[in-house]
Structure formats: C-alpha cells, structure tokens
Amino acid sequence: MASEKVETVVAGNYLEMEREEEDSKSAASKLSSLFWHGGSVYDAWFSCASNQACIVAQVLLTLPYSFSQLGMVSGIIFQLFYGLMGSWTAYLISVLYVEYRTRKEREKVDFRNHVIQWFEVLDGLLGKHWRNLGLFFNCTFLLFGSVIQLIACASNIYYINDNLDKRTWTYIFGACCATTVFIPSFHNYRIWSFLGLLMTTYTAWYMTIASLMHGQVEGVKHSGPTKLVLYFTGATNILYTFGGHAVTVEIMHAMWKPQKFKMIYLIATLYVLTLTLPSASAVYWAFGDLLLTHANALSLLPRTGFRDTAVILMLIHQFITFGFACTPLYFVWEKFIGVHETKSLFKRALTRLPVVIPIWFLAIIFPFFGPINSTVGSLLVSFTVYIIPALAHMITFAPAPARENAVERPPSMLGGWVGLYSMNVFVVVWVLVVGFGLGGWASMLNFIHQINTFGLFAKCYQCPPHNKPSIKLN
Numbered sequence: 337m338a339s340e341k342v343e344t345v346v347a348g349n350y351l352e353m354e355r356e357e358e359d360s361k362s363a364a365s366k367l368s369s370l371f372w373h374g375g376s377v378y379d380a381w382f383s384c385a386s387n388q389a390c391i392v393a394q395v396l397l398t399l400p401y402s403f404s405q406l407g408m409v410s411g412i413i414f415q416l417f418y419g420l421m422g423s424w425t426a427y428l429i430s431v432l433y434v435e436y437r438t439r440k441e442r443e444k445v446d447f448r449n450h451v452i453q454w455f456e457v458l459d460g461l462l463g464k465h466w467r468n469l470g471l472f473f474n475c476t477f478l479l480f481g482s483v484i485q486l487i488a489c490a491s492n493i494y495y496i497n498d499n500l501d502k503r504t505w506t507y508i509f510g511a512c513c514a515t516t517v518f519i520p521s522f523h524n525y526r527i528w529s530f531l532g533l534l535m536t537t538y539t540a541w542y543m544t545i546a547s548l549m550h551g552q553v554e555g556v557k558h559s560g561p562t563k564l565v566l567y568f569t570g571a572t573n574i575l576y577t578f579g580g581h582a583v584t585v586e587i588m589h590a591m592w593k594p595q596k597f598k599m600i601y602l603i604a605t606l607y608v609l610t611l612t613l614p615s616a617s618a619v620y621w622a623f624g625d626l627l628l629t630h631a632n633a634l635s636l637l638p639r640t641g642f643r644d645t646a647v648i649l650m651l652i653h654q655f656i657t658f659g660f661a662c663t664p665l666y667f668v669w670e671k672f673i674g675v676h677e678t679k680s681l682f683k684r685a686l687t688r689l690p691v692v693i694p695i696w697f698l699a700i701i702f703p704f705f706g707p708i709n710s711t712v713g714s715l716l717v718s719f720t721v722y723i724i725p726a727l728a729h730m731i732t733f734a735p736a737p738a739r740e741n742a743v744e745r746p747p748s749m750l751g752g753w754v755g756l757y758s759m760n761v762f763v764v765v766w767v768l769v770v771g772f773g774l775g776g777w778a779s780m781l782n783f784i785h786q787i788n789t790f791g792l793f794a795k796c797y798q799c800p801p802h803n804k805p806s807i808k809l810n
Contacts, residue, residue: 576713
C-alpha cells in the first residue's frame with residue numbers, strides 16, 4: 337500500500353513542469369522554443385553530452401598528453417573505467433535529486449521560480465554540514481572549471497594568431513565569456529548544447545584523421561609509463577575528464593520530467609568515448625613521447641584550414657562550457673544576495689558580473705594548460721562528483737524506512753541494496769586512495785614543477801620561441 341502511495345505522489349510531482357512546458361509552447365513562438373527554451377529528455381541528453389563534451393573539449397586536446405604519461409593500454413583502460421564510474425555517480429546524484437524533490441513537493445513546496453542545486457539536495461536530505469561540504473567542493477570545482485576554459489581559449493587561439501601572447505588572449509576571452517551572465521538558466525542552452533556537441537565531434541575526428549594521415553614522426557617512441565608521478569598525473573586527468581556531472585542537478589531541474597533522467601548520462605558518456613578513444617590513441621600513435629612537452633595536441637598537428645577550423649570551433653565550445661560551469665555559480669551568488677527569484681534578466685545579469693572577476697584573475701595566475709586539469713581532478717573532482725555523492729546516497733538510505741519508501745529502487749541486476757552499497761563503497765575507497773591520494777600527490781608535484789619552471793603569471797606558457805630577424809650593422 338505504501339508503494340502505491342509513493343507512486344501516486346511521484347506521478348503528480350512534475351505536473352507544474354509539464355504545465356510550464358505547455359505554457360511556453362502557447363506563449364512563445366515555435367522558433368523561440370526550438371532554439372532557446374527546452375526541457376525534454378533529448379534536451380537533457382544534449383546538455384549532458386555537450387557538458388561532458390565541454391569538459392572533454394578542453395581535455396580532448398590534453399588526453400594524448402595523458403596517454404604519453406600512461407601508455408596506450410592504461411590510457412584506454414582508464415577512460416573506460418572512469419567513464420563508467422562517472423556514469424554511476426551521476427545516476428546516484430539523479431536518485432538523490434528525485435528523492436529530495438519528491439519529499440519537498442509532498443510538503444507543497446513550489447519550485448517554479450527556484451532552481452534546485454546540489455547543495456540544497458544535500459541540505460534537505462542530510463543537513464547543513466553536508467550542505468556546506470557540497471557547496472564548498474561544488475563551487476570550487478566549477479570555479480576552477482571555468483578558469484580552465486579561459487586558459488584553454490588562450491592556448492588554442494595562439495595556434496592561429498601568435499601576434500599576441502597567451503596572457504593577452506586570456507584578457508580578451510575573459511571579457512567575451514563574461515557575456516554568459518545574460519543566459520538565464522540551463523533551459524536556454526538548447527541550441528548551444530546541440531552546436532557544442534557538433535563542434536567537439538568535428539575536432540575529435542579531425543585529430544584522429546589528421547594524425548593517421550600525418551603518420552608517425554621519425555624515430556617516434558612510446559615509452560610511457562616511465563614514472564609514477566607522470567602515471568598518476570595522467571590517470572587523474574582522465575578522472576577529471578569524466579567528472580563533468582557537477583551540474584547534473586541543474587540539468588535535471590531544467591527537464592519537464594526529471595525522473596526520466598536515469599540513464600541519460602551513461603548514454604552521453606558512451607557517445608563521448610567514441611570521440612576520446614580514437615583521437616587520443618591516434619595522436620599518441622603518431623607523436624609518442626613528443627606529447628610529454630606538448631600538453632596541447634594541436635601544437636603538433638600541421639597548420640591547415642581543417643586545424644584552424646577545429647581551433648575556432650573549440651573556442652566557441654569553450655565559451656559554451658564557460659557558461660555551463662558558471663551558471664550554477666551564478667545561481668549560488670544570486671541566492672546569496674537575494675535576487676535569484678527576480679524576473680528582471682538585466683538585474684540578474686548585472687549582479688552576476690562579480691563572479692567572473694576571480695575566474696579571470698586565476699586564469700592569469702595559473703596558465704598551466706594540462707597540469708591544472710589533473711590538479712583540479714585530484715583535489716576537487718574526486719570529492720565533488722565521486723566521493724560525496726556515493727557517501728550521501730549510502731547515508732540517506734541507511735535507515736530501513738528510507739529504503740522501504742525510496743522513490744528510486746536499486747537496479748535489480750546489481751543485487752538490490754547490498755549490491756548498490758558495495759558499488760558505492762568501492763567508488764569511495766578507489767577514488768580516495770587512487771584519485772585523491774596518489775593522484776593528488778602526483779598532480780601537485782607536477783603543478784609545482786610548472787610554477788618553478790614557468791613562474792606564476794607566465795606570459796606565454798609552453799610557447800615556442802619566436803625567431804627574431806637578425807640586424808646587420810654596416
């Protein structure tokens with residue numbers, strides 16, 4: 337009888353979202369709905385795939401670098417392994433979101449003018465200490481995720497136009513990315529998600545085909561792995577690659593029917609693997625150990641119209657990624673200063689601008705494209721999207737009544753609650769020891785090495801020296 341009651345509540349939970357969908361179709365033009373305002377399962381898949389591809393968009397160019405640290409076999413295995421692990425914890429986050437929202441809507445809470453975020457889910461299910469923990473890690477990760485986008489923009493555009501150094505390009509793209517303050521929410525990323533996915537797909541297959549056509553460089557060596565520091569740095573970069581589900585809750589909240597999210601992230605990850613595995617393998621096969629000193633794979637590929645197109649598409653996609661990473665930060669800031677529920681887009685945009693300033697500043701201090709990905713992966717991604725969701729799920733459903741009345745039951749193929757808890761324990765232990773422990777040690781050593789080599793505020797990180805023309809004196 338209890339289960340029938342729960343099912344009834346769940347079936348009625350999202351009527352407000354369905355009404356919102358109908359209203360948007362009647363009030364807005366069909367063209368606007370097509371390009372601007374979406375909340376279907378397909379929109380969620382595009383958002384997840386594009387967001388994952390967004391993370392991959394900048395990591396895509398550094399994955400061959402990771403392969404040179406790991407070796408071909410380990411690189412492929414870690415991609416598959418962390419891809420599945422990321423999909424699992426994204427599933428856990430979706431379960432906790434539906435559980436939280438169902439409980440709140442039983443209490444007649446209205447979310448039509450409020451975007452639910454991950455820290456609020458933790459607060460509602462586990463209390464303020466978990467809320468604070470989730471808020472710290474999630475915001476810090478998204479902050480540095482946005483920083484990495486600016487660094488990637490400067491690194492990429494330099495290979496088209498090296499008349500300006502990378503630091504100057506960071507200034508320019510920081511100003512460009514600040515315009516994302518005018519995008520209200522994830523509802524409004526429909527066309528951007530679709531285009532972003534196409535852009536990353538083009539770049540991945542360009543890298544694959546261009547590397548195969550180029551062939552192996554003379555005397556190519558594939559000596560990885562050679563050092564433990566490099567090995568775990570490369571592994572942590574891949575951990576970061578498949579940790580793009582820090583915005584899962586915001587994407588789910590933008591859906592008309594969030595309970596249909598379940599397998600969306602896994603399908604999105606499988607698609608992303610069709611991009612990352614061929615491209616990283618092909619570039620590493622062609623250039624081998626040269627990648628150890630070239631974190632951005634585009635720097636080794638010959639300049640052609642196809643390469644310039646890939647760079648431009650990556651720049652556009654990284655602008656989209658900046659918006660994906662920053663939007664949850666905008667929401668947190670709006671709630672903090674009390675303007676989140678205002679209907680004035682201009683007022684919200686104006687109050688969001690202070691969020692961009694520290695991102696801009698940090699991108700100028702730490703321009704280490706490649707090593708910074710591994711550092712963020714080990715210290716932030718490991719907790720944000722792996723350890724905290726797994727622990728939160730176990731604690732939420734530890735009481736017997738919570739398991740009996742759970743909105744979302746464990747998949748039967750895992751062996752029920754016992755199998756689910758076993759999976760969660762494995763995730764926590766593995767990521768804590770390998771991702772945070774060994775990965776943190778390795779990535780911090782590598783990061784410090786970059787600071788010692790290039791210095792903070794490096795004007796042009798890993799830029800080849802310009803050949804200045806000699807002046808003859810008569």
